Amino acid sequence: MGTLEKIIQIYNLTDDDISNLASLKDLAKKNANSFVEELHKFISNFDNYSKFLSSEEIKNRHKEKLKLWFLDLFNAQFNEDYLRKIKKIGEVHAQIGLPSHYVSATMNFIRSFLHSIVLENYDVYHRQEELKLSIDKILDINLDIMTSSYIDENQFYVAKSKIETNIVRL
Ligand code: HEM
Numbered sequence: 321m322g323t324l325e326k327i328i329q330i331y332n333l334t335d336d337d338i339s340n341l342a343s344l345k346d347l348a349k350k351n352a353n354s355f356v357e358e359l360h361k362f363i364s365n366f367d368n369y370s371k372f373l374s375s376e377e378i379k380n381r382h383k384e385k386l387k388l389w390f391l392d393l394f395n396a397q398f399n400e401d402y403l404r405k406i407k408k409i410g411e412v413h414a415q416i417g418l419p420s421h422y423v424s425a426t427m428n429f430i431r432s433f434l435h436s437i438v439l440e441n442y443d444v445y446h447r448q449e450e451l452k453l454s455i456d457k458i459l460d461i462n463l464d465i466m467t468s469s470y471i472d473e474n475q476f477y478v479a480k481s482k483i484e485t486n487i488v489r490l
Contacts (some may be wrong), residue, residue: 340454356367356383362429410469420470427463
């Protein structure tokens with residue numbers, strides 16, 4: 321079984337989830353600008369925010385890419401290409417040494433942001449719950465894949481340090 325199928329199976333990502341997410345696309349578009357601004361306000365409290373996002377140019381580029389990632393959540397395109405995109409984001413973060421708990425904390429913020437949008441725009445309890453569950457699945461999948469880039473990186477470092485240990489022994 322390939323990674324895509326495994327993820328679909330273990331997260332029980334159904335066609336209903338995909339269509340729930342697609343039904344939120346217009347609301348997401350409407351809220352995309354406030355999403356990136358509020359998210360940056362949230363992450364600006366992290367130590368080293370200005371070290372990682374060190375100029376207006378880099379901040380603006382991050383906001384643009386973040387907006388595309390945000391809209392992609394609702395694109396109903398859950399395929400290998402999508403997984404590759406998420407993996408690449410994780411790799412960029414891991415390469416710049418961004419602590420993985422910053423990403424987890426930010427995902428928590430994103431979850432609350434999206435839940436609030438659902439609660440503000442849907443008044444039937446059952447529908448609210450369905451939409452929130454589909455949102456949770458796609459965010460958990462994203463976090464899982466982004467975090468796996470850190471694990472890969474760590475394995476790389478473990479491998480490297482073993483070689484280094486052997487060199488020292490020699
Ligand atoms: C769930 C949370 C986050 C998401 C979804 C996200 C999304 C992204 C995306 C889509 C990219 C572009 C990757 C590429 O070039 O292919 C990126 C890069 C980057 N992210 Fe994040 N990010 C998150 C959290 C953070 C946090 C908390 C920080 C810093 C405090 C951060 C700093 C950066 C930096 C510095 C880059 C490279 C920017 C550049 O030079 O173009 N990100 N992120």
